[in-house]
Amino acid sequence: MKHFAALFAALDGTTKTTAKLVALTNYFQTAAEQDRVWTIAILSGRRPKRSVTATELRLWAAEVAGIPDWLFEESYTVVGDLAETIAHLLPMPQLGLPDQSLTEWITALMGLNGKPADTRKAAIVGAWQSLAPEERFIFNKLITGGFRMGVSQGLMTKALARATDMDEAAIAHRMMGDWQPASTRFADLIAPDIAGSSSRPYPFALASALDGGPETLGDPANWIAEWKWDGIRGQLVTRPGAFALWSRGEDLITDRFPEFAGLADFLPPGTVIDGEVLAWDVAADKPQPFAALQTRINRKTVPKKLLVDAPARMLAYDLLEDAGIDLRTAPLAVRRARLAELIDGIDPKLGLGLSPQITVEDWPCLAAIRATAQMHRAEGLMLKRASSPYHTGRKRGDWWKWKLDPMTIDAVMIYAQAGHGRRANLYTDFTFAVRDGNELVPFTKAYSGLTDAEFAQITAWVRKNTLERFGPVRRVPPELVFELAFEGIQASPRHKSGIALRFPRMLRWRHDKGPNEIDTLDTLRAVLAASVV
């Protein structure tokens, strides 16, 4: 594991992208082939199936370290990462044992699956005793997951392309989809596809947020507008012998949306469509709120009632492959035209429709249309340059999302909790309340939107003003007021406040406001009433 540990140290030891790229490229040229495959898997968020639980790790580590469980938990709260906590707590290892490769360790871990607890414990404790401290951390991470090595998919792709002397876009495409690191050889992973045999999706093109108005974009005639839907972005892939629906997170979600199964027979082989999966309100012929779709996301099998209550429909944005030909470099206007033709020939009952194009006469007109987004159950507008290719990832300039301005509310902080990872030791996760008569009603949590300096300042305040501690959570006096922004609001009988927010975040710390100037529960109810259309 020394080779991988050295790579990790190099990546972790710099904040400079160029240095990371050099370290990665070098690793992909020199590491053992199967280690390369596992490294790619780890960097793209895949990890071996968990054979040991976090609870087992905690207990065994506390036992080996000779400390009581409560002290383990205190330590974990401060370090903020289980794998790292354990690596720090263990006594020094036996030195001089032969090095085992990354693949060997992963294989050993996978072999523990389903074994009795004492076998697994002996193996894990044995590994701890033979690994150097920096390798232990990596070993633990292989179990717990969540390697954040500061390497984006784009950076990894670039390094692989350099190391193998291949085209970056081709590598990016290779890395997509559902390949299994345990059974994939490096040569096969980067080899070109045997034509049409795979259900592999393309890397998604992403839009940048348009701050301010679209006036800076030039002539409206060069732009195509459409609604920005609030669903699951997906790619529908039909190839000979393959039919797949992929989410943007590269999860295969075909089975979760059986509604689309019929499309396999009607879409021509060699068709890849980019679109939005939505829960459909059949009576109103428009999407249901995101909450309806959420009830389906985490289910592997879908009960009949859900299929009736929240039937899925896909609204297509783009056509990436047509008759087996990669269309991504063709102008958007051409791709859209072909997409419209294709969908025109498909029975609407099969669940696939075209996301309507909105005519852009001039910018003021478009602004007026955007203002009606909520009525259409959209989050705002997308603006795409008519001549744009389908980019790999986010390339600024051609695709913009022009969302509705967020709703905001002033609320007071009542609980604070320490963050994890980069923000361990800082209080960053807050619970907020609004006023209801003389009472304060908690209604949401938020943990982003402030600067590190502000979090540090609040952390000092929390420490001085703690009223009560419940594990990592502290109750504080209701004094600090924040303006919160959110993208949506829904009725929620599960919450004491009766409402639930979508994407709540802190817009700013209102030093100028006191706790008696915050908003009330009635304000929130009014926002809720206004948003139900």
Place this chain on the structure above:
Amino acid sequence: MARAPLLTFTDRGIFCPQGDFYIDPWRPVDRALITHGHSDHARYGHKAYLATHQALPVIRHRLGQINAGGIAYGEAREMNGVTVSFHPAGHVPGSAQIRVEYGGEVWVVSGDYKIEPDGLSEPFEPIACHTFISECTFGLPVFHWAPQAQIITDVATWWAANAAAGITSILGAYSFGKAQRLMAALPPLGPILTHGAVEATTAILRDQGYVLPETIRATAAITPKTHPGALIIAPPSALGSAWANRFGPTSEAFASGWMALRGIRRRRSLGTGFAISDHADWPGLNAAIRATGASRVFVTHGYTAPFRHWLEEQGYEAGIVATDYTGDDAATEPEAEA
């Protein structure tokens, strides 16, 4: 009849009613015994100061005109029947633990301390006592330091690699203690440049006779061209500043016990951190407490709540001394390691 405690904990700091003096008080008092020159221990505004001869020059430099007297390590001094003496704490040059004895009862106030000799500070000496007041900045079992020699090798390797790549190395270190400890221990790989704050303390210590290598104050005239392959030692606040940027392509690192934690390293956007501390680690704290033979321990500075709980489980009578800057809180800000 129960005797009044020899030391009490007041809102000004640790107070000896019988001897009528305070130890490291944080509000102005008449008579203050000071363990060492860090600003959270040596505060401004007391009528009279007492510290080791070795600690006084830095204290005077930081506080200006003060009424201060010096005392040798191990020298006994009577204060209204109370015997006080100062003993090496191994934290920074001149730092001391303060022993207080009255009627056969002995208390020791550790100040800040570290067990491992660093080659510069007077090495820590365990002092037998009945009651020990111990700092616990790093009082959790996740903190155990690698030997200094190993960390110095890491720093030297980093410096040499930067120099070979034509990059200036900037090492953040507290300007009194850590900075000098590092420059004294590092091999002579190139010029050592200093930020003004570091240079001032370094010059004072050098004048006192502490053996330190040659350093050059990094003035505006100094560039990577005039001093290629240099190591710049600067206070942590200078990292990432405009001051640091003018040295051309640079690699920045921070030398602090807090760098042991990856989350803290990442929060400071620092790739490189060297976990080297002037405070005792977990094994060090436990060993030091055991060595005093004390049956009662008060803890202060740092992870006081869990550390006290731990000591109670080990059979000690344990308490917490609250200080005005950390409250009764366990978690300590990285910036507060002094």
